[in-house]
Amino acid sequence: MSRRLLTLAIPFALGVVIIGHYNHELWSLFSSLRTPGARGRLGDALRNLNIPAKPLLISYASNTTPTHLYDRLDYRHPTGQIPDTTAIVLNWSRFQNVALIAGLLCGPWLDHTIAEVFVWNNSPHPISFEDFLGSGCSRKKLKIYNSPSNILFQARFLACSQANTPYCFIQDDDYLIRPEVIDSLHHRFVEFANHRPIHLLPAHEHLSSVLREVHSPDYAMHTSFAWLGHGAFLHQSRATEFLALMGWLNCTEEELSMADNYFTILSNQVPEIWVDQGIELGGGQPFTIGTEGDIRNRKHIEKAAQHLDFLISESTRQISEIPYFSTEDDYSNIPISRTPCVGASCVLETNIQLLPDGMSHVSHSAANILAIEEENAHLLGEDGQRHYIGHPAAHAVDGKPDTNFTSPSSAQKGEWIMIDALQSLGSKWMAVEMVWLVDHWMEVILRGCNFESSADRENWTATPHVLSCQDAVVETGKGxxxxxxxxxxxxxGHQYFRAILNHDIARPWRISEVWLRGRGL
Structure with missing residues (x-):
């Protein structure tokens, strides 16, 4: 499916160049998977993509730090945890991708999370279990449905509504999500009782969703739009309720086929979105490309917004049994950016302001959602868009020292960066260290921070220790x-670790990597 930005054309074009280069390498690898009997090489393909991830460095320091005494903190599943999620993938014209994705989802690294992999085949060419023999999927874990017709994106919600598990993980067939990212997403989704869907988005799509956010002056309407294909967790019941709402609205077959464009908007909840850097696979025959796809997406986003206006209108507000749609005001004026770690299961969060003041999000009608995005994109400007896309928070936890998260403006008092270890750290640890790989001038900001830990995100304990900094050796650069x-x-039992700035500093945050390491007893 075409997932192009509607207004951020220049930065997105840069992304296409990068992804296109990566696709060339991937498809040279996939060519070996097209030959008969070669599907067993899917494991080699995953290893070439660093799945499972190779161990990350514990330290970049140039001195003789006894790193053998430390371990990178990584989430470990409780013994006996029962998998509770159905992963859903649609197949149309990229079966090589689907086989690779199935191999990842059926891998032992997700045995505690993924109970079933449901491949819904929209293609007129039937597929069977024998086509997945090299994927590592068992007959018990892999479910295949050959659809009599191509119902496009309605299929993923039908598949989720039929799942035998309480949760669904949805992704497209042209995208690969790392297993540790799926684990982090699953843990946070299950941890919070409201079970609101969580969407993974690359930086350019994340920006588009943020710019589109709209709410009415009385907050009766508060929504935005986010894709599901880059990876999304949702409760099985939400898929059932969403389909019921589409029926209640008497949606046409065309609208049902474009269900992705309606899912977040009609919930009347601002979606939770995380920046992620999945692996673009490409290949095959896209559903729509270029201008045709943009026009179709605009049409259905606007139609979804019109449906939402109808639901909120006075004539329907008194109807109490409307499925899926929510009238609860859960809008927050304090934006928190979240991103999953690469190479280890954890989540980075920050309250650092990533967009300038003056963004417009108030409207009496949801139908203005795309006009609001265009207005905000103009206010942000091309340089601001490039910065948002080129230096997202995800670059601070991607295991790559040559990328960085950089704030768009000077560091402000009260700004914080936090890592959720996804588990309470018990008595097995003598100490935990929060470690930063940064430029020399970032030391001023870090020394202006208080470092704290918490078990519940509300009660924080400050550390009595002093920050220690030393030269680091990085192959890709100096300083x-x-x-x-x-x-x-x-x-x-502390699980959350953060640095919070205690005074303004006339320099921006700039972080190449941040991680947790622990020293056992």
Whole structure:
């Protein structure tokens, strides 16, 4: 499916160049999978994509730090955890991709999360279990449905509504999501009781969703739009309720086939979106490309917004049994950016302001959603768009020292960066260190921070220790230092670790990597 930005054409074009180069390497690898009997090489294909991830460095410091005493903190599933999620993938014209994705989803690294992989085949060419023999999927874990017709994106919601698990993970067939990212997404989704869907988005799509956010003056309407194909977790019941709402609205077959364009908008909830850097696979015959796809997407986003206006109107507000649609005001004026870690399961969060003041999000009608995006994109400007896309928070936890998260403006008092370890750290750890790979001038900001830990995100304990910084060795550049702060855990079950700035500093945040390492007893 075409997922192009509607207004951010220049930065997106840069992304196409990068992705296109990567696709060339991927498809040279996939060519070996097209030959008869070669599907067993899917494991080799995943390993070439660093799946599962190779161990990340514990330290970049140039001195003789005894790193053998430390481990990178990584989420570990509780013993006996029962998988509770159905992964859903649609097949149309990219079966090589679907086989690769199935191999990842059926891998042992997700045995505690993925109970079933449901491949819904919209193609007129039937597929069977034998086509997946090299994927590592068992007959018990892999479910295949050959659809009598191509019902496009309605299929993923029908598949989810039929799932035997409480949760669904949805992704497109031209995208690969790393297993540790799926684990982080699953853990956070299940941890919070409201079970609101969480969407993974690359930086340019994340920006588009943020710019489109719209709410009415009385907050009766509060929504935005986000794709599902880059990876999304949702409750099985939400898929059922969404399809019921589409029926309640008497949606046409065309609208049902474009269900993705309606899912987030009609919920009347601002979707939770995380920046992620999945692997673009490409290939095959896209559903729509270029201008045709943009026009179709605009049409159905606008139609979804019109449906939402109808639901909120006075004539329907008194109807209490409308499925899926919510009238609860859960809008937050404090935006929090979230991104999953690469190479280890954890989540980075920050309240650093990534967009300038003056963004317009208020409208009496949801139908203005695309006009609001265009207005905000103009206010942000091309340079601002490039910065947002080129230096997202995801670059601070991607395991690549040559990328970085950089704030768009100077560091402000009260700004914080937090890592969720996804588990309470018990008595097995003598100490935990929050470690930063940064430029020399970032030391000023870090020394202006208080370092804290918490078990519940509300009650924070400050560390009595002092920040330690030393030169770092990075192959891709010079001028790096590694700073670390020891944070005692003392068996207190702390899970969240953050640095919070205690005064303004006339320099932006710039972080190449941040991670947690622990020293066991």
């Amino acid at each position: 790096f230092i590694e700073c670390s702060m020891q944070i005692p855990v003392d068996g207190n």
